Amino acid sequence: MTSWAGRTAADIAAAVREKRVTPREVVAEHLARIERLDTRVGAFRKVRADAALAEADEVAARPDLAELPLAGVPLAVKDNLPVRGEATRNGTAATADTPAVHDHVTVARLRAAGAVVVGVTNVPELCVFGTTDGVHGIARNPWDTSRTAGGSSGGSAAAVAAGLVPLALGNDGMGSLRIPAAHCGLVGLKPGYGVVPAGIGHGDWFGMSENGPLATTVEDARLMFSVLAGTAGAPGTDNDAARPSGGAGRSIALSLRSPLVGVRVTRPYTTAAREAAGLLAGAGHRVRRADPPYPWWLGTTSLAHWTAGTAVDAEDLDPRRLTRRTRVHAAVGRRFARSVRGGDRRAELRRRLEPFLAEHDVLLTPALARRGPAAADWHERGWLRNLLVNTGCSPMTPPWNLTGWPAMSVPFGTSVSGAPCAVQLVGRPGSEPVLLDVAGQLETLRPWRRTAPLD
Template identity: 75%
Template sequence: MTSWVGRTAAEIAAAVREKRATPREVVAEHLARIERLDGRVGAFRVVRAEAALAEADEVAARGDLAELPLAGVPVAVKDNLAVRGESRRLGTAATRDTPAADDHVTVARLRAAGAVVVGLTNVPELCVFGTTEGVHGTARNPWDTSRTAGGSSGGSAAAVAAGLVPIALGNDGMGSLRIPAANCGLLTLKPGIGVVPAGVSDGDWFGMSENGPLATTVEDARLMLSVIADTGFVRRDGPAAHKVAVSLRSPIAGVAITKPYTTAVREAAGLLIKAGHPVRRADPPYPVSLSLTSLVHWTAGTFVDAQGLDRQHLARRTRVHAAIGRSFVGTARTGRAREALRRRLEPFFDEYDVLLTPALARRSPKAGPWHERGWLSNVLANTNYSPMTPPWNLTGWPAMSVPFGTLPSGAPCAVQLVGRPGSEADLLEVAEQLEQRHPWQRTAPLD
């Protein structure tokens, strides 16, 4: 009997379309793996076992089965996006356990494409921090379960890295796709503004939050992105040469990048040179004020999201974060600091097509009850390991995390690719060249 666990979304969909597999057997096999392994990983807040099997049968009965791009593909959804019939808890006890009447537009598009939602994944409270733990569970890195999967799309990343689903939906407001993808050895792309419908929360953290895919291959990331964006991201007829800038500098002053991540960038740059790209060392002109701009938007977005919730049910770190952000809401809403940052960085991207950086500064923190720890310890832990991602939410430009190399522990390492607005297809092309020349192990060896 053919096993569909560990197959890519593209492979599963092709098999279902060609009737070499049924949606029910594919979904049932993944549900069995979730039941067996998720106790060690903590990816899911809720598993929709019966509903998913029923939906798999509905997919099998569709008259357009042969045309569905994600026919029968099990998918996980981050627990800050509405899934019809399920509550949206945002990692907190302060939200109501009330089923959603409708799907978020990205979830609706996945279902229309033939995907089956098997569950909702764990997030940190209000999706604030770069570690995933709280009242609904702790998401661990399947490659090293002593470490956090990252956040805030930590549960979605853990689910894909553990082979519980081939693809998952997450979102990114300050790195929330790229951080857990980098920790867990996955491919992700935070699209630029307007490419994929947002609607993540009230105001989407002032337009910084974007929905995107978590996958194990560029092909799957491109496929899923095309579905949720409702547009194609096709390959060129032939590879194009892109001017690549290589930077090892942290955008946040005072944060050092550790050797595994700088080594990964240097080796990736060497492969891109061999692929025919002009590559040069060059640092973007990050302003000294970037750390303050990031903090202003990060905390102000949390204050907006916390409005209307019972503060007594929020963790102390979240309450403090929101309280600090209250005085910054007006500043964040004007968008002047973000526009100034874009103007400062635009000349750099007039000269270079792609920026290659480390995805993280160091390995992720130990998994544990970070939600019970103080605000400052959380902020310092987050800043010291993930300073590379926030600038590209502030600018609203596309950015990717691509697996590359390993850490001394054997867990994955990763690089980040950044491009100017509208360059999603170019970034996917460059990532695919890295994948072809330096393939990575797609799922963690949990069995």
């Protein structure tokens, strides 16, 4: 008997289109795996078992089944995006347990492409922090369950890395998709501004937050991205977002420096970036060491936008039902909100960095500075302690939310605990196909194990 849990989304969709398996069979097998393993991982806040099976039957009955790029593919959705019929809790007790009437546009696009939503995933409160824990549970890294899955798309990343679903929808406001992807050994793509519909919280954290895919292969990430961007055609057709951009000979800058003053990148992550650069050089790319001209004020600007975004999202919530670290984060952000709205730091950052990415096609960096913190109740600890732990682990991601340029995490190597390590690829606006192409070359040159050995 063929096992479908752990297979790629591309494999599953092809088999469903060719009627070698039914959507119900695929979904039922993944639901059984969730029931067996998620108590150890904590990926899901809500599993939609009955609803997902009914949706699978609806997909099977569609007259356009043979044209669906994600036919019958089980999907997990981050719990800050509305899913029709489910409450959007955003990781907090302060939100209402009221079912959403409509899908978020990205969820609607994935469902229209044939995907089946099997559940909504755990997030930290208001999707603020780089560890996923709170009133709805702790999401653990399936490769090392003593460690966090990262955040804020931690539940989504844990679900994919554990083989509970082949694809998950996450989003990224300061690294919230790339950070858990890096911890959990996944491909995670933050598109550039405006490429995929956002509509996250109250104003997308001043336009910094983007929705994107979490997958175990570059092919699956490319496929899901094309659906999210609205460029996916029928299977076998060509389109700009899904097509590899082709060719070696790109100019790639390798930078090992932390963008944030005072944060050190540890050896496993610098080693991964160096080795990835070596492989790409051997494949014919022009690779050289070069650091972007990060300004000294990048850290304070990142903090101002991070906290101010939370202050806006918390405006209509009862502060008594928020955890202390979130209340403090929002209070700090209220002091910054006016300067963030009226400031020009993001435009200045783009002006400083544009010449660098005009000279280089891709920037290659470590994805993280160190392995993930322990899987623990970080929401019960102080704000400053959370701030220092988050910043010390993931200083590499915020600049690219501030600029609005595409960036992605790609598995590469292992950390000291044996969990996956990762590198980050960054490009100029519109370069998502280029980043996916370079990531695909890394996957070919140094394949990674796709799912954690939990069975």
